[in-house]
Amino acid sequence: MGNKRKYYFTDGGTVKTSDDLSFLVYWCDDPKNKLSKSRGPYLNFKEAEKVMVEHLISGVCSWIVSYNG
Numbered sequence: 001m002g003n004k005r006k007y008y009f010t011d012g013g014t015v016k017t018s019d020d021l022s023f024l025v026y027w028c029d030d031p032k033n034k035l036s037k038s039r040g041p042y043l044n045f046k047e048a049e050k051v052m053v054e055h056l057i058s059g060v061c062s063w064i065v066s067y068n069g
Helices: 046-058
Strands: 007-009 015-017 022-027 038-042 059-067
Touching: 015 022, 015 046, 046 059
Parallel strands: none
Antiparallel strands: 007 015, 022 038, 022 059
16 A cells, blocks of 8 residues: 555646646637646656746746646
């Protein structure tokens, strides 16, 4: 029971594990759809920030959520 792991499913269908801080980018590009979309996880904040800013420049609500491994 002392085995603490987090599993992430990426866009490519591969599974990654990490005990480090990781970041997910969420956005909502359709006001009629109540569900948000996400991309990640990113281990580098600047990489996640770049994706978020691309959405914001396009006028799409976007935010970053950090997870502590």
